[in-house]
Amino acid sequence: MKLAIIGGTGKTGKELLKQGLETGHHITALVRNPKKVKIQHPNLKVVQGNVLNTADLNAIFKGKEAVLSALGHKRFIGPSHILSRGTENILQAMEKEQVARFICITSMGINDNRFKLGLYYTLFVIPFIIFFYFRDKAKQERLIMESSVNWTIVRPGQLTNGRKRTNYQHGNLGSYLLTKMISRASVADFMLKQLSSSTYLRKTVCIVN
Numbered sequence: 001m002k003l004a005i006i007g008g009t010g011k012t013g014k015e016l017l018k019q020g021l022e023t024g025h026h027i028t029a030l031v032r033n034p035k036k037v038k039i040q041h042p043n044l045k046v047v048q049g050n051v052l053n054t055a056d057l058n059a060i061f062k063g064k065e066a067v068l069s070a071l072g073h074k075r076f077i078g079p080s081h082i083l084s085r086g087t088e089n090i091l092q093a094m095e096k097e098q099v100a101r102f103i104c105i106t107s108m109g110i111n112d113n114r115f116k117l118g119l120y121y122t123l124f125v126i127p128f129i130i131f132f133y134f135r136d137k138a139k140q141e142r143l144i145m146e147s148s149v150n151w152t153i154v155r156p157g158q159l160t161n162g163r164k165r166t167n168y169q170h171g172n173l174g175s176y177l178l179t180k181m182i183s184r185a186s187v188a189d190f191m192l193k194q195l196s197s198s199t200y201l202r203k204t205v206c207i208v209n
Helices: 011-022 054-061 082-097 119-128 131-145 184-196
Strands: 002-006 026-031 044-048 066-069 101-105 150-156 158-160 169-171 181-183 203-208
Touching: 002 011, 011 026, 011 184, 026 054, 044 054, 054 082, 066 082, 066 184, 082 101, 082 131, 101 131, 101 184, 119 131, 131 150, 150 184, 158 184, 181 184, 181 203, 184 203
Parallel strands: 002 026, 002 066, 026 044, 066 101, 101 150, 150 203, 158 181
Antiparallel strands: 169 203
């Protein structure tokens, strides 16, 4: 398939690029700093741009069949709207360029899955470290759910740098007590498999080891 990937320089985004190319997809990646993309492949096109600039998105979405987003950042202190505004721009550009399929990673512990990332995250990490980040993620999800695209929201547990596994669990998951984990490589594998599946079309899905 002809794919556009957002957030390709992050740890999960790099796995999406690597595994997507290995499975034969043609990928255009929008990144702020192309030097951070170390992969070279004839089916990979790296474009410098910003998700907050709709013109950049329109350019890379033209002729694509699907968009995968691993958008993220490390601005945890103070209010931020990068995820929600960036996603709003993605959705508008998809509509303009008539790209129907959108697969986006967020996190467990958000909206109707609130409190299900375990006590450590519920009582400490979310309220004291990533409160504004998660508030923006919640808004990001709502924008996607209200859109007209064929979306899938992938909610992983705590991300690790472990190896790719294919026997992960997915569905309506979570724990009020324990923090469930999943490797970024496994999340990328799951996201790419959704391109040929309708199981979670216009649905949220949690994924853990």
